[in-house]
Amino acid sequence: xxxxxxxxxxxxxxxxxxxxxxxxxxxxxxxxxxxxxxxxxxxxxxxxxxxxxxxxxxxxxxxxxxxxxxxxxxxxxxxxxxxxxxxxxxxxxxxxxxxxxxxxxxxxxxxxxxxxxxxxxxxxxxxxxxxxxxxxxxxxxxxxxxxxxxxxxxxxxxxxxxxxxxxxxxxxxxxxxxxxxxxxxxxxxxxxxxxxxxxxxxxxxxxxxxxxxxxxxxxx
Amino acid sequence: xxxxxxxxxxxxxxxxxxxxxxxxxxxxxxxxxxxxxxxxxxxxxxxxxxxxxxxxxxxxxxxxxxxxxxxxxxxxxxxxxxxxxxxxxxxxxxxxxxxxxxxxxxxxxxxxxxxxxxxxxxxxxxxxxxxxxxxxxxxxxxxxxxxxxxxxxxxxxxxxxxxxxxxxxxxxxxxxxxxxxxxxxxxxxxxxxxxxxxxxxxxxxxxxxxxxxxxxxxxx
Amino acid sequence: xxxxxxxxxxxxxxxxxxxxxxxxxxxxxxxxxxxxxxxxxxxxxxxxxxxxxxxxxxxxxxxxxxxxxxxxxxxxxxxxxxxxxxxxxxxxxxxxxxxxxxxxxxxxxxxxxxxxxxxxxxxxxxxxxxxxxxxxxxxxxxxxxxxxxxxxxxxxxxxxxxxxxxxxxxxxxxxxxxxxxxxxxxxxxxxxxxxxxxxxxxxxxxxxxxxxxxxxxxxx
Amino acid sequence: xxxxxxxxxxxxxxxxxxxxxxxxxxxxxxxxxxxxxxxxxxxxxxxxxxxxxxxxxxxxxxxxxxxxxxxxxxxxxxxxxxxxxxxxxxxxxxxxxxxxxxxxxxxxxxxxxxxxxxxxxxxxxxxxxxxxxxxxxxxxxxxxxxxxxxxxxxxxxxxxxxxxxxxxxxxxxxxxxxxxxxxxxxxxxxxxxxxxxxxxxxxxxxxxxxxxxxxxxxxx
DNA sequence: AATGAATGAGCATTCATTCAT
DNA sequence: TATGAATGAATGCTCATTCAT
Numbered sequence: 001x002x003x004x005x006x007x008x009x010x011x012x013x014x015x016x017x018x019x020x021x022x023x024x025x026x027x028x029x030x031x032x033x034x035x036x037x038x039x040x041x042x043x044x045x046x047x048x049x050x051x052x053x054x055x056x057x058x059x060x061x062x063x064x065x066x067x068x069x070x071x072x073x074x075x076x077x078x079x080x081x082x083x084x085x086x087x088x089x090x091x092x093x094x095x096x097x098x099x100x101x102x103x104x105x106x107x108x109x110x111x112x113x114x115x116x117x118x119x120x121x122x123x124x125x126x127x128x129x130x131x132x133x134x135x136x137x138x139x140x141x142x143x144x145x146x147x148x149x150x151x152x153x154x155x156x157x158x159x160x161x162x163x164x165x166x167x168x169x170x171x172x173x174x175x176x177x178x179x180x181x182x183x184x185x186x187x188x189x190x191x192x193x194x195x196x197x198x199x200x201x202x203x204x205x206x207x208x209x210x211x212x213x214x215x216x217x218x219x220x
Numbered sequence: 221x222x223x224x225x226x227x228x229x230x231x232x233x234x235x236x237x238x239x240x241x242x243x244x245x246x247x248x249x250x251x252x253x254x255x256x257x258x259x260x261x262x263x264x265x266x267x268x269x270x271x272x273x274x275x276x277x278x279x280x281x282x283x284x285x286x287x288x289x290x291x292x293x294x295x296x297x298x299x300x301x302x303x304x305x306x307x308x309x310x311x312x313x314x315x316x317x318x319x320x321x322x323x324x325x326x327x328x329x330x331x332x333x334x335x336x337x338x339x340x341x342x343x344x345x346x347x348x349x350x351x352x353x354x355x356x357x358x359x360x361x362x363x364x365x366x367x368x369x370x371x372x373x374x375x376x377x378x379x380x381x382x383x384x385x386x387x388x389x390x391x392x393x394x395x396x397x398x399x400x401x402x403x404x405x406x407x408x409x410x411x412x413x414x415x416x417x418x419x420x421x422x423x424x425x426x427x428x429x430x431x432x433x434x435x436x437x438x439x440x
Numbered sequence: 441x442x443x444x445x446x447x448x449x450x451x452x453x454x455x456x457x458x459x460x461x462x463x464x465x466x467x468x469x470x471x472x473x474x475x476x477x478x479x480x481x482x483x484x485x486x487x488x489x490x491x492x493x494x495x496x497x498x499x500x501x502x503x504x505x506x507x508x509x510x511x512x513x514x515x516x517x518x519x520x521x522x523x524x525x526x527x528x529x530x531x532x533x534x535x536x537x538x539x540x541x542x543x544x545x546x547x548x549x550x551x552x553x554x555x556x557x558x559x560x561x562x563x564x565x566x567x568x569x570x571x572x573x574x575x576x577x578x579x580x581x582x583x584x585x586x587x588x589x590x591x592x593x594x595x596x597x598x599x600x601x602x603x604x605x606x607x608x609x610x611x612x613x614x615x616x617x618x619x620x621x622x623x624x625x626x627x628x629x630x631x632x633x634x635x636x637x638x639x640x641x642x643x644x645x646x647x648x649x650x651x652x653x654x655x656x657x658x659x660x
Numbered sequence: 661x662x663x664x665x666x667x668x669x670x671x672x673x674x675x676x677x678x679x680x681x682x683x684x685x686x687x688x689x690x691x692x693x694x695x696x697x698x699x700x701x702x703x704x705x706x707x708x709x710x711x712x713x714x715x716x717x718x719x720x721x722x723x724x725x726x727x728x729x730x731x732x733x734x735x736x737x738x739x740x741x742x743x744x745x746x747x748x749x750x751x752x753x754x755x756x757x758x759x760x761x762x763x764x765x766x767x768x769x770x771x772x773x774x775x776x777x778x779x780x781x782x783x784x785x786x787x788x789x790x791x792x793x794x795x796x797x798x799x800x801x802x803x804x805x806x807x808x809x810x811x812x813x814x815x816x817x818x819x820x821x822x823x824x825x826x827x828x829x830x831x832x833x834x835x836x837x838x839x840x841x842x843x844x845x846x847x848x849x850x851x852x853x854x855x856x857x858x859x860x861x862x863x864x865x866x867x868x869x870x871x872x873x874x875x876x877x878x879x880x
Numbered sequence: 881a882a883t884g885a886a887t888g889a890g891c892a893t894t895c896a897t898t899c900a901t
Numbered sequence: 902t903a904t905g906a907a908t909g910a911a912t913g914c915t916c917a918t919t920c921a922t
Contacts, residue, residue: 009902028334030250034896046898047903055896111331114248149412152397155405162386163379170378177372185375192369193413229885254913266915267886275913449906468774470690474892486894487907495892551771554688589852592837595845598830599823606822617812625815632809633853669881694917706919707882715917883922891915898908 009050015041016051020058025104029059029115059112060120066105067127070098074134084142085191091135092190095164096183103168110165132157139194148194160190229270235261236271240278245324249279249335279332280340286325287347290318294354304362305411311355312410315384316403323388330385352377359414369416380410449490455481456491460498465544469499469555499552500560506545507567510538514574524582525631531575532630535604536623543608550605572597579634589636600630669710675701676711680718685764689719689775719772720780726765727787730758734794744802745851751795752850755824756843763828770825792817799854809856820850 019040023032034055038045052058077094081087099106109128113121136157142148150156164186171182239260243252254275258265272278297314301307319326329348333341356377362368370376384406391402459480463472474495478485492498517534521527539546549568553561576597582588590596604626611622679700683692694715698705712718737754741747759766769788773781796817802808810816824846831842 012902028248028250030248031335033894035894044904045896046905049897050902115251149408152405155397155402156409158386158390159383159406159409162389163383166378166382169382177375182375185372186379188369189376189379189413192415193409195412232885253911255911263885264887264889265913266888269914270885452906468688468690470688471775473890475890483906484908484910485892486909489893490906555691589848592845595837595842596849598826599846599849602826602829603819603823606818609822610818617815622815625812626819628809629816629819629853632855633849635852672881693915695915703881704883705917706884709918710881883920885920885922887917887919889916889918892913894912895910896908899904899906901904901906 013051021104024108029112063109066109071131084138087138092187099168100171106168149196233271241324244328249332283329286329291351304358307358312407319388320391326388368414453491461544464548469552503549506549511571524578527578532627533623539608540611546608588634673711681764684768689772723769723784726769731791744798747798752847759828760831766828808854
């Protein structure tokens with residue numbers, strides 16, 4: 001019998017990718033078996049190797065492509081936005097909407113870094129740093145302009161990103177609150193959190209922080 | 221040979237638990253093998269079964285005990301603290317210090333919930349809800365007292381806890397910033413984020429939120 | 441190496457089944473290991489799982505298929521045979537020849553019922569009941585016709601079947617006695633055992649038996 | 661703490677033996693674990709080795725003791741009984757009652773011979789031969805005296821013993837039929853099966869049997 | 881007489897992967 | 902493009918057995 005009309009490699013490749021995302025999201029990379037994946041797309045497990053080199057590279061492909069997409073879209077969202085406050089708002093808005101829309105990919109990229117082999121992990125970590133850097137930059141500029149109260153931009157970056165990313169652990173598109181409402185709520189939390197209020201001094205312990213200058217290690 | 225001189229059940233049990241935490245933290249529950257664990261404590265893998273029923277219950281024991289410890293200590297930390305602001309500060313302080321001190325346990329409890337079988341997972345999720353409830357309660361009281369600007373206490377709870385918990389992803393005890401400094405930084409972010417500033421109105425979209433009253437589903 | 445030249449699924453499946461019968465017959469189901477079985481057919485033990493779901497289902501497949509074969513052939517052997525005496529003879533003849541020819545299968549079906557998990561066991565027990573029912577029916581009809589002296593057809597059924605089945609414990613095809621001779625000997629024992637002799641009364645204790653009517657439990 | 665009053669080795673030994681019989685009967689020798697056995701008598705599994713050398717010798721002890729008991733009692737039951745018919749009746753009577761009373765032991769001795777290592781098995785097989793020999797002897801004498809129609813006493817022996825032994829597969833002491841009734845039924849089957857009826861010739865095929873004289877192999 | 885800690889071999893089963901067809 | 906047969910290593914787990922205490 002000839003092949004089914006329209007049954008072609010590209011379609012299968014896409015089906016594998018989607019089933020892979022779904023299964024890794026649901027069971028975790030280690031717990032997902034290639035037999036399951038093959039069954040999901042109606043193949044024998046050996047046939048998957050036409051579409052990827054091995055299980056590890058399936059994961060890497062998924063995570064790398066996701067990170068590229070994330071960065072590309074973030075840059076597009078921030079493109080042309082002027083001023084630290086507007087840029088911070090744009091970042092928060094983008095990050096939240098992206099995480100609500102593509103929660104499975106995001107979840108995988110956050111949870112399965114551990115399952116990536118060292119070189120792959122390094123690549124992904126570097127991409128994540130670039131993405132986080134966009135937020136850090138906005139915070140630094142806002143602080144320099146006297147708009148934000150962020151003595152430690154790196155810490156604030158981690159804090160804000162953790163807070164925003166957490167949304168993909170519980171957000172459901174059929175929930176009571178709309179995406180717009182949630183964006184408004186989080187934006188408010190973030191903006192108030194970092195904005196300089198009139199006449200409020202930094203706590204002493206922060207004022208006495210050692211200077212970050214000259215340190216070598218990437219993380220505080 | 222039967223028994224190493226000086227071998228001792230309680231000591232072995234403790235060693236297994238610690239090695240288990242370490243290996244699950246490092247490789248993930250699925251990726252850790254009991255042979256690895258046994259090797260770490262100098263046993264044959266079959267001998268581990270004197271100390272737990274199976275791999276799953278090792279994980280559950282670790283997570284459950286951690287959650288019990290977390291809740292007990294949180295309650296102790298909040299005990300006698302009066303007023304929403306003070307209570308919020310106490311919660312943030314406790315949460316951060318605990319997460320900086322026991323980051324492996326915390327990491328496991330957050331990451332490996334997925335690896336728990338349904339009934340175990342239900343138990344842990346319930347415990348987590350109780351722990352989160354302490355924060356939510358403080359936020360609600362603060363809002364009711366007109367101190368906090370939190371139209372959606374549940375969302376704010378998730379947001380704050382995500383932000384704080386994120387610290388265990390990067391904190392190193394030998395880092396540049398002390399625990400005190402980090403606590404001060406995060407406390408500032410949280411407090412400013414939720415405090416009611418003079419004459420600042422809610423964003424329109426939040427003001428127009430549907431009332432949470434009467435909804436049945438647990439999550440927003 | 442992937443595939444031995446000329447290897448063939450159907451052939452392997454048959455080889456596994458036969459080796460399985462042989463090993464279970466020789467060592468017992470519990471004592472047979474799948475490594476042994478795999479070695480017998482020249483495979484790695486994991487490869488067996490292409491051919492059965494698990495060890496238990498290998499046993500069940502063997503026993504079920506045997507029972508189906510037994511019943512089908514018994515019905516064929518009895519088909520068209522008229523009259524209780526002729527039917528009893530046909531049953532004895534069939535049963536003996538079958539048990540002499542396929543003693544390994546028969547042995548397994550009798551000995552390893554205990555090793556079947558409950559639902560499988562129930563299925564097999566039900567099939568056995570059907571097979572035994574054919575003999576019981578012949579005995580009942582002969583008794584009703586005044587030809588047989590069987591006050592308790594169920595007991596007589598068990599007795600006769602036990603007697604006949606015992607042959608597979610010692611029969612060897614290269615023994616001194618031919619199948620025909622053995623069939624003649626057993627037929628004689630059975631026929632004389634149940635036939636009504638002239639003027640011979642039942643022993644008193646049997647005459648005084650409680651009526652089986654109305655009892656619920658299947659077995660005497 | 662001192663030992664419990666009356667807790668002594670002999671009592672424990674007996675408990676182990678009984679639990680062993682029970683568990684082997686229920687699960688089979690291979691499937692029974694010494695942990696189960698130990699738990700049944702309230703010991704640690706290592707402690708069992710004060711009472712037997714190893715698992716195999718527990719089985720052998722059980723089977724050997726049972727066979728000794730069987731033979732001793734059979735000899736006592738036949739002692740002083742005169743004449744082939746009376747002796748045959750006495751054997752049948754004894755065998756049935758013994759098998760109804762001690763069905764677990766009997767079952768084990770029949771089913772687990774396969775699990776005995778070669779030398780142990782040889783011992784048990786020899787004992788069984790002695791026990792069967794008592795029946796064979798009675799049949800031979802009855803045939804020689806012209807009372808029985810048994811051209812092949814060995815075959816008849818196997819047939820009768822199989823038939824009688826089968827009772828322990830289904831007999832329940834709370835069944836509808838009493839032991840006396842069952843003994844009467846089986847005795848009747850056996851006696852009629854082997855007794856010489858007036859003017860009934862042997863079937864041709866049996867009349868033409870090769871003489872058993874001079875053969876070496878133990879089984880027909 | 882019994883414990884309890886441990887061994888080391890073995891088990892059924894699953895896995896990612898290979899490759900001739 | 903896909904199959905299906907197979908590998909070989911690994912996994913979680915159970916077992917009979919040992920022996921210092």
